[in-house]
Amino acid sequence: MSVVIGIDIGGSTTKIVGFDSNKNLIKPMFVTADDPITSIYGAFGKFTDTNGLGLNDIEKVMITGVGSSYVNKPIYNLKCEVTPEFKSIGLGGLYLSKLDEAIIASLGTGTALVHAKRGFAPDYLGGTGVGGGTIMGLSQKLLGLNKIEHIDDLAKTGDITNIDLRVGDMSKKDIGLTSHMTASNFGKLSDLATNGDLALGLVNMVFETIGMVAYFASKQFNIKDIVLTGNLTQMSQAPGVFNVLNEMFNMNFVIPENAQFSTVIGAALSSFER
Numbered sequence: 001m002s003v004v005i006g007i008d009i010g011g012s013t014t015k016i017v018g019f020d021s022n023k024n025l026i027k028p029m030f031v032t033a034d035d036p037i038t039s040i041y042g043a044f045g046k047f048t049d050t051n052g053l054g055l056n057d058i059e060k061v062m063i064t065g066v067g068s069s070y071v072n073k074p075i076y077n078l079k080c081e082v083t084p085e086f087k088s089i090g091l092g093g094l095y096l097s098k099l100d101e102a103i104i105a106s107l108g109t110g111t112a113l114v115h116a117k118r119g120f121a122p123d124y125l126g127g128t129g130v131g132g133g134t135i136m137g138l139s140q141k142l143l144g145l146n147k148i149e150h151i152d153d154l155a156k157t158g159d160i161t162n163i164d165l166r167v168g169d170m171s172k173k174d175i176g177l178t179s180h181m182t183a184s185n186f187g188k189l190s191d192l193a194t195n196g197d198l199a200l201g202l203v204n205m206v207f208e209t210i211g212m213v214a215y216f217a218s219k220q221f222n223i224k225d226i227v228l229t230g231n232l233t234q235m236s237q238a239p240g241v242f243n244v245l246n247e248m249f250n251m252n253f254v255i256p257e258n259a260q261f262s263t264v265i266g267a268a269l270s271s272f273e274r
Helices: 036-050 066-070 085-097 132-143 148-155 195-219 238-249 259-273
Strands: 003-009 013-019 025-032 058-064 080-082 101-107 111-117 123-128 182-184 225-229 252-254
Touching: 003 036, 003 066, 003 259, 013 036, 013 259, 025 036, 025 259, 036 066, 058 259, 085 101, 085 111, 085 225, 085 259, 101 195, 101 259, 111 195, 123 195, 132 148, 132 195, 148 195, 195 225, 195 238, 225 259, 238 252
Parallel strands: 003 058, 058 080, 101 225, 225 252
Antiparallel strands: 003 013, 013 025, 101 111, 111 123
């Protein structure tokens, strides 16, 4: 067997995936550790053991992510190559969405935007510092929570009408805007708002900001497809928020299966492009 492995190295979480010589995807996985090097070798050992792979089965290791600078020698004497993170974001987003062209939004600690088109090199467009780090930081201060799963669970109990000012709250007449469009995040914060309301308002604000930044980026290419990737897409509130944006702006925000592994999938795919 000839397998190409992709590894996306974050600060404490490492994602890993593989493709065989026929470009069949081997189920991705991730591990968490206290430092990048421990995380890399932990992910590698877990992945190869789970899939019954020996070192002789592995052709190459493609590495991406902010922690890739920690890899300064071969992993178990295997050939390793570093591939740019933005290229990985673009390749992974198109692969998972099966689209030929799209804006790929990588929702991590912050948010990166990439224009990807088959046959062309992905183009980094910029992004915003609003992302998972925003949710974590403000939630820690407002709610005393610092685990994303706890924030997610609490937000499920919230009522956004206790937090956000909507267009319909400001005008009872048709002014050409959807009545439930947000006019001001946290602009209607009630004294009676619960922690669940606050959690939902915070998550909603982050997703709406990301959605609008991606929407504006798509306008310059006259395309409607925006592929959402990264860990933040797995929050329960994501589909609802982006479906509302789809309706309001006639867009196609999509969260594909395995969206949280998009970048590492793109890293592995970059090997076949070479």
